[in-house]
Amino acid sequence: MPETATTTDATYTAPDANGHFGSYGGAFVPEILHPVLRELREAYAHYKDEPEFDEEVRSLLREYAGRPTPLTYCNRLTDEIGGARIYAKREDLLHTGAHKLNNTIGQILLARRMGKDRIIAETGAGQHGVATATVCAKFGMDCIVYMGTEDMERQRLNVERMRLLGAEVRPATSGSQTLKDATNEAIRDWVSNPADTFYIIGSVVGPHPYPMMVRDFHRVIGEETREQLLEKEGRKAPDAIAACVGGGSNALGIFFPFIGDPGVEMVGAEAAGEGLDGRNAATLSNGTPGVLHGAMSVMLQDDAGQVEIAHSLSAGLDYPGVGPEHAHLRDTGRVSYPGVTDEEALEGVKLLSETEGIIPALETAHAVAILPDLARRMADAHGDDAVVIFNCSGRGDKDMDTIAANI
């Protein structure tokens, strides 16, 4: 293993030069895409350290997306639970209602620097498709979003949003007609149009350099949290951070700047759906190593290596894979990944809505659901001044039909 730093080390700098996080990551794509990925790696390596690029990203995040997002002290939630002091990092207040825009802004600016004028993306629940269509509208770029026909049916409102924003939504009609089929279609498109096309991937998944790049575009969440916590509590780090994990981008965004602080406990809530023994999307609990979406990670698959259909009430966590860095952080023990059931997530929606007046996305509610246990445990270990932060990754408006039908 080329990587020598352990994850509790302040010098943690994964991935290595070839995109490996421990034994995960890398790039497993058709040969024709190797030069395209090399071009992307080189462009990203160049621009990420260029002050003008950085300023352009920051300026858009500030003026268009609405950063910095607040770090809200949840006094009623804290009292209700009776443990550590709880803060919410408010990505639900970002434009389009979730953290996803941090990443699509970064990638579209990179695409422009690289002279690519055609954007493709794939989407399952439609949230990443909307975030991509949003930045394409803002920059007047062609936008094609692949989506399974089954998902188009289930997420009709997001299909309408994408169309209103000027994107073309192309149905993926093969296989289960869901996210993995849309991904296959997007990769096929990319293979056919490598010169002018930029593929905007929506989480810390995909071939190197995407997991690193997407993480870096979301690091702003954790970096702001650090500054805001210092201002509010006079401390450099909280005792614990909680986030939900689908592909894992909002979680890594808030975790990453604190990985080198061994005193910060990190917990990523996965979707256990109907339970860890039933239908679920708990990849890090139940998955096995395999290649999905162009990278080695862990995934839900049957004995023959066929991808299994994931299940979660929350469309954004309903994914049979997970980013390779999370698989690595699990193996090293730096982050723990409990499963949260649909039922527990619905309790989380109620808890945050009733105590704080914040209706969270169903994805986010998985992180809320682990707060009672985490906040009490932190207070037991560190006293009443203990601080727990959770990433409030998105707002619940989009989920109201599902919530109302199940609560």
Ligand SMILES: *Cc1c(COP(=O)(O)O)cnc(C)c1O
């Ligand atoms: C898409 C989404 C997620 C899951 O994606 P990650 O890459 O795991 O962050 C979580 N929360 C919200 C609100 C989302 O829209």
